[in-house]
Amino acid sequence: MTQYVIIGDGIAGATAAETLRDENEDADITVITEEPEPLYNRINIKEFAKGKMAEEFIQIHDASWYDERGIDLMLDTHVWKVESDENEVVLHNGDGLGYDKLLVAAGGTPRDLPVPHSTADGIHNFWTFIDSRRIRRDAEDAESGIVVGAGLLGIDFAFALAENDVDGKYLMRGDRWWRYAMDEEGAEIIHDELREAGVEPVFGEGVDRFEVDRMGHVTDVVGTSGTRYDCDMAGACIGLDLNTGMLDGTPAETDEGIIVDEHMQTDDPDIFAAGDITEFYDVLVGEHNINGSWDSAQEQGEVAGRNMAAGEAGEEMETFSIVPKYSVSHFSMPFMSLGSPTKGDEFASRRYGEKEHRRLAFKDGRLVGAILVGNVRPVGPLTRVINKRADVADDKEDLLAEQIDLDEVLD
Ligand SMILES: Cc1cc2nc3c(=O)[nH]c(=O)nc-3n(C[C@H](O)[C@H](O)[C@H](O)COP(=O)(O)OP(=O)(O)OC[C@H]3O[C@@H](n4cnc5c(N)ncnc54)[C@H](O)[C@@H]3O)c2cc1C
Structure with a gap:
């Protein structure tokens, strides 16, 4: 019986599991996640943090979804490394799990700011449902908040502050929000939206250090300009380090992400990757590309699942090619x-x-x-x-x- 192992129960991993079950009703399928809960809608955790959506609308699958499809789900389980010579995944407790085909859909880990006290109490990443619950809890008591990271995640944190009536300052190192994609004229519209919501953009400003009280809770941010800002809570939204380390020492090449071709296959024919973690060959751009969006991760999971099954059956592989769309719904x-x-x-x-x-x-x-x-x-x-x-x-x-x-x- 074919053994499929999937690392990651985000939208890429869960979609691949469902696809593999559709393609092969007899295969052994195991999905491993280090999170304590099955697939939820990562996009909507921002609505939860804003206080606009109840917890039950965030969850997508519960344990019965996996049971009904005969998929083994391992929660709270960290994959330490992949031993490709043995076709085995090694877990945090040292146990090994064999595979015929492996999918790595392990996404990324948010970066902390490389400054003093960057992991103090009250300073948040914004990636998991657990992060979102903590942000909402802290926002109930906070009067002032700081956001760092002038991109799509930072804007979510900024509006989470605004919707919770926390007086926010948005520190941006450059002269505008999302300077890699927006020009000044377009960004100015977003700056006005931030100001209207009660979040003040501060340009040309980074974080020199956080300061904390005796309990280790953040109290202030000192900017690179020397300006001091009150800070009961902060969001570090400066991007992800993709979780490629588990493939070190395998033939699967990694750079910023896991290098895959347009079929989601690595240099090791038994290892595929999908979702945020891939540096995939993008046929639309004509080079390898990284994309952090829900629809891209979902489609990559589906293509990877089909191609893992197709390879086993000696069939031709499918090509991944979609134009991802990422909407932001906080604005007027x-x-x-x-x-x-x-x-x-x-x-x-x-x-x-x-x-x-x-x-x-x-x-x-x-x-x-x-x-x-x-x-x-x-x-x-x-x-x-x-x-x-x-x-x-x-x-x-x-x-x-x-x-x-x-x-x-x-x-
Ligand atoms: C606040 C927020 C708002 C967003 N808004 C949008 C939006 O509006 N539109 C949009 O398109 N996208 C949005 N995104 C991005 C989108 O959610 C991601 O692109 C998408 O969820 C990526 O899915 P994935 O399956 O590739 O990875 P992930 O969802 O990150 O899943 C990775 C999985 O791997 C597991 N894992 C990682 N390492 C290990 C390990 N070593 N061992 C075991 N398990 C491991 C994790 O537990 C998790 O289950 C948003 C993201 C956030 C956080």
Whole structure:
């Protein structure tokens, strides 16, 4: 009987398990997670932290979901390393678990700030449901809060402060929010939204150190400018270190993430990877890419599951190719990041109104990503253009038109 082992019960791992069960009703399937609870909606933990969503709406699967499908779920179980010579996964207690095909869908671990007291009480990462519960609990008593990390996670923490009536300051090292994807004009709309919500953006400012009271709880942040900020709680939202270490010493190559081809397969034919943890060959961008989004992780899990089964059955493998969409719902207007907006070598943008802006990212003349502020209706046509991989270097004006005429662009 084929033995499939999946490390990670996030959306990538859980989707792969379901796919493998659909493909092979007899296989042994084991899903391992170091978290104490089965799959939940990681996207919605921000709504929980804001106090806008009850706990029961965050959970996606309970234990019975795995039982009904004959999938073994191991909670609270940390995978220490993979012994690829033995086709074995080694757990924290030293036990080994054999596999025929392994999927690593272990995501990443939030980075702490490399400054004194960065892990003090009251300083939060924002990645797990447990983090979210702690943030909500602390926010009940906090009067002042600091956010660090000018990206998509930082904005979630900022609005969690705002919705809990915590007076927030958002420290950004650069001159704007998400400077790798947004230009100044687009970012200004977001800065206004932050101010309206009660969070003050502070530009050109980093963290020099946190200060704590005798109980070890954070009380102040001292910025790199020397300015001191009151701080009852803080969010360190500066990115993830992908959990690739367990593959050290195996033929599966790792860099920032686990290197996989467009089939989600590593250099070791028995090891696949899916989700945030991959540095996958992106056929739409034409190079290896990292993507931290729910729909991409889900689709990678499905493709990996099918390809793990296909390899066993000697069938042809499927190619992963989607245009990921990441919406932010905190603002008074819609906001969407589409594709790979930070991957461009050329950009074009336009502001249409007080709260409406579009920025397009091109690479080698092809559209690879976009940021849509205020009006997300162009998402359909822009997705089609990215999928077409056509040279649209001379069509920037048409792509910035209020109404995109696809016949004009793709003629
Ligand atoms: C607050 C927040 C808001 C977000 N908002 C959005 C959004 O609006 N839109 C969007 O598209 N995306 C959003 N994301 C990102 C999205 O949630 C992730 O891209 C997605 O969940 C990644 O899924 P994954 O399965 O690859 O990894 P994860 O969900 O990180 O799962 C990794 C799994 O691996 C397990 N694991 C890790 N290491 C080990 C180990 N050594 N041993 C055993 N188990 C291990 C973990 O326990 C976990 O089960 C958000 C994320 C957060 C935190």
